Amino acid sequence: MSTNLANLLYLISIVSFVLALRFLSNPAHARRGNQIGAAGMLLAIVVTWIRVGSTGWWAIAIAMVIGGGFGAVAARKVQMTAMPQMVALFNGVGGGAAALIALAELHRVLPEPGAPTADISLGIALSALIGSISFAGSMVAFAKLQELIGGRPITYVGQQFVNGALFITALGCSIALVSGVQDEWLLWVTILASLAFGVLFVLPIGGADMPVVISLLNAFTGIAVALGGFELQNNLLIVAGMLVGASGTLLTLMMARAMNRSVANVLFGAFGQVSEAAAAVAAGDGGSVRSASAEDVAVMLAYAHKVVFVPGYGLAVAQAQHDVRQLADLLEAKGVEVSYAIHPVAGRMPGHMNVLLAEANVPYPQLKEMDEANPEFSRTDVAVVVGANDVVNPDARNNQGSPIYGMPILNVDDAQTVVVLKRSMNPGFAGIENPLFYNPKTVMLFGDAKASIDQLIADVKPL
Amino acid sequence: MSHNTLLVFEITILVLAIFLGIEVISKVPALLHTPLMSGTNAIHGVVIVGAMIVLGQPDKSAFTWIVGFAAVVLASANVVGGFVVTDRMLEMFKSRQRPKKPEDE
Numbered sequence: 278m279s280t281n282l283a284n285l286l287y288l289i290s291i292v293s294f295v296l297a298l299r300f301l302s303n304p305a306h307a308r309r310g311n312q313i314g315a316a317g318m319l320l321a322i323v324v325t326w327i328r329v330g331s332t333g334w335w336a337i338a339i340a341m342v343i344g345g346g347f348g349a350v351a352a353r354k355v356q357m358t359a360m361p362q363m364v365a366l367f368n369g370v371g372g373g374a375a376a377l378i379a380l381a382e383l384h385r386v387l388p389e390p391g392a393p394t395a396d397i398s399l400g401i402a403l404s405a406l407i408g409s410i411s412f413a414g415s416m417v418a419f420a421k422l423q424e425l426i427g428g429r430p431i432t433y434v435g436q437q438f439v440n441g442a443l444f445i446t447a448l449g450c451s452i453a454l455v456s457g458v459q460d461e462w463l464l465w466v467t468i469l470a471s472l473a474f475g476v477l478f479v480l481p482i483g484g485a486d487m488p489v490v491i492s493l494l495n496a497f498t499g500i501a502v503a504l505g506g507f508e509l510q511n512n513l514l515i516v517a518g519m520l521v522g523a524s525g526t527l528l529t530l531m532m533a534r535a536m537n538r539s540v541a542n543v544l545f546g547a548f549g550q551v552s553e554a555a556a557a558v559a560a561g562d563g564g565s566v567r568s569a570s571a572e573d574v575a576v577m578l579a580y581a582h583k584v585v586f587v588p589g590y591g592l593a594v595a596q597a598q599h600d601v602r603q604l605a606d607l608l609e610a611k612g613v614e615v616s617y618a619i620h621p622v623a624g625r626m627p628g629h630m631n632v633l634l635a636e637a638n639v640p641y642p643q644l645k646e647m648d649e650a651n652p653e654f655s656r657t658d659v660a661v662v663v664g665a666n667d668v669v670n671p672d673a674r675n676n677q678g679s680p681i682y683g684m685p686i687l688n689v690d691d692a693q694t695v696v697v698l699k700r701s702m703n704p705g706f707a708g709i710e711n712p713l714f715y716n717p718k719t720v721m722l723f724g725d726a727k728a729s730i731d732q733l734i735a736d737v738k739p740l
Numbered sequence: 741m742s743h744n745t746l747l748v749f750e751i752t753i754l755v756l757a758i759f760l761g762i763e764v765i766s767k768v769p770a771l772l773h774t775p776l777m778s779g780t781n782a783i784h785g786v787v788i789v790g791a792m793i794v795l796g797q798p799d800k801s802a803f804t805w806i807v808g809f810a811a812v813v814l815a816s817a818n819v820v821g822g823f824v825v826t827d828r829m830l831e832m833f834k835s836r837q838r839p840k841k842p843e844d845e
Contacts (some may be wrong), residue, residue, distance in 0.1 A: 290786075294783050294786075295760065295764060297779060297783065298761075298764040298765065298768075298776075298779065298780070298783075299764055299767075301768050301772055301775065301776050301779060302767040302768050302769065302772075304769075304771065304772060304830075304833040305833075307772060307775060307830045307833060308827065308830035308833070310779075311775075311779055311782075311823065311826045311827055311830055312827070314779065314782065314783060314823070315782070315827075318782070318783075318785065318786065318788075318819055318823070321786060321788075321789050322788060322789070322792070322819075325788075325789045325793065325796075326792065328793075328796075329793065329795075329796030330798075332796055332797070332798045333792070333795050333796030333797070333808075334796075336795055336796075336805070336808075336809060336812075337792050337796060337812055339809075340795065340809050340810075340812035340813045340816065341788075341812060341813075341816045343813050343816075344812065344813035344814060344815065344816030344817040344818075344820070345816040345817065345819070345820040347813075347817050347821075348816065348817035348818065348819070348820035348821030348822075348824065349821070349824055351817075351821055352820070352821040352822075352824035352825040352828065353824060353828075355825070357828075357829075360774065360778070360825065360829070363821070363825055364777060364778050364781055364825065366821075367781055367782075367785075367817065367818050367821040367822050367825070368781050368784075368818075370814040370815070370817045370818050371781070371784050371785055371787055371814070371815065371818035371822075373811075373814045374787045374788070374790075374791050374811045374812075374814040374815035374818065375787050375790070377791070377807050377808075377810055377811035377814070378787070378790045378791055378794050378808075378811050380807050381794045381803075381804045381807040381808050381811065382794065384801070384803055384804060384807070385797065385800075385804060394743035394744075394747075395743070395744070395747060396743055396744075396746055396747035396750060397743075399747075491777070492777055495777055495780060495781055495784070498781075498784050498787075499780065499783075499784045501787075502784045502786060502787045502790075503754060503757070505787060505790045506750070506790075507747075507750055509790050509793055510746065510750075511789065511790065511793075512750075512753060513786060513789060514786060514787065514789060514790055515750055515753050515754055515757065516753060516754075516757045516760075517783055517784065517786040518786065518787070519754050519757035519758055519761060520757055520760060520761040520764070520780070520783065521761070521780040521781075521783050521784040522758070522761065523757065523758040523759070523760070523761025523762050524761040524762070524764065524765035524776070524780050525777075525780055527761070527762050527765050527766065528765065528773065528776065528777060528780075531770075531773075532773075535770075619771075621770050621773075626773070626774045626777065628770055628771060628772060628773035628774035628775070628776075629774050631771045631772070631774070632774050632775070632829050632832065635829075635832035635833045636832045638832075641771060641833060644771065646769075646770055646771070
């Protein structure tokens with residue numbers, strides 16, 4: 278196949294990727310879009326397969342079966358709640374592949390007469406650098422979310438200095454390569470320093486901020502792939518990689534904005550380290566907590582006009598999304614108006630909660646985003662908070678000492694009554710006290726979210 | 741085409757792709773941000789094309805063999821896993837038609 282024909286066919290793949298993203302703007306077409314993207318990818322693979330010629334067919338086939346088999350099995354088996362770490366894992370291996378390609382390319386072009394030209398060496402050095410950071414960082418993010426290592430921020434003295442030194446080392450070696458120093462060890466140092474930087478850069482970031490990090494690393498892998506397009510002189514890699522690089526960057530910014538924090542603050546703030554003073558303030562004005570039985574709550578719900586569920590990660594952990602939907606259906610059958618208020622960062626990824634509720638067949642028109650949900654709370658009878666904590670914490674509005682001060686929250690305390698389903702009084706994922714629980718309007722229903730909801734279903738039925 | 745001309749040409753494409761990416765993504769609702777992240781994750785699996793080119797080179801050294809093979813394994817995990825996960829997520833976004841909330845799209 279001629280290069281021109283191959284590039285024209287690659288153009289079809291590019292268009293299919295753009296369409297895939299375009300179709301994602303509407304839930305009704307989104308799946309079709311993903312299928313179009315997959316078809317475009319298949320075309321690109323087949324075209325490349327034919328171009329490569331018989332020299333590598335067997336090796337490629339075996340490698341694809343191993344990698345693809347692993348990917349398919351892992352993707353099929355994973356629970357919806359574990360989706361964020363799965364995305365991190367697949368993202369990391371993509372970055373790793375980009376770095377390996379750079380390594381192999383440099384090894385190939387160095388012995389050739391004359392220095393590699395700037396376009397090639399630029400692609401090699403930077404895709405190795407960014408790809409390695411993405412690989413190492415994603416693996417740490419995976420380990421944290423999978424709870425292989427602690428989710429708490431890990432900090433030590435001189436951390437920023439060590440990170441800075443590693444990054445400058447990697448960047449310095451890359452610049453030397455691009456400026457024409459022909460030495461393979463420069464790339465090795467670049468890769469090793471970038472790997473170390475990737476690990477150390479994600480380690481201090483708390484588990485609650487992982488979604489932002491994964492989104493950023495996703496953008497990194499995209500950029501590494503685009504730079505890989507420079508080294509292989511391949512338009513498909515440049516365009517597809519950069520589409521992801523640009524969209525991932527934008528998504529990262531949107532997520533940071535939803536938490537009212539800058540990306541720099543997320544990455545370097547070691548969030549989750551609550552200042553002692555703020556914790557003391559929160560605990561001090563504690564007051565008493567009102568707890569209720571499931572029967573009481575069932576009566577409240579059954580005779581309400583409007584009930585809003587506020588799901589959080591606790592719901593996902595307890596796998597209670599199906600039970601919540603059953604309860605909601607039951608209430609609807611009794612004429613109660615039911616909706617779900619979803620905070621943009623509820624769960625472990627932006628939109629994660631939407632996915633979980635969609636899995637439970639909740640129709641998406643019932644899912645209200647924050648801006649839509651907040652004005653509704655004042656005419657809501659009962660707001661049911663299921664396993665959410667920080668996203669309903671009024672300290673974000675009122676307490677300047679709180680680490681989440683300024684984060685937009687769901688104003689559940691505007692509702693007539695707030696029911697909080699919670700395992701115990703322990704603070705949430707980020708380790709921050711929540712004065713909502715001490716609000717006189719609030720009643721607590723302690724216990725596992727799934728068990729509590731099931732009890733509510735049983736109690737609402739006969740009413 | 742000289743290498744510098746080619747580089748300029750490639751940078752042009754790169755910059756246009758940045759704007760295209762931003763333009764396309766800014767229309768995606770927050771509801772679909774997780775599938776979006778996962779979908780873009782699958783698309784950067786296109787790195788498999790590069791990995792195949794490396795592993796498919798004739799007369800390669802043992803080093804290129806090993807590195808290229810590893811690259812294809814990693815990239816195909818990215819492609820297959822990325823698209824399958826995204827499909828599983830999007831499969832769940834079915835709309836149950838409600839009389840009180842007619843779809844306007």
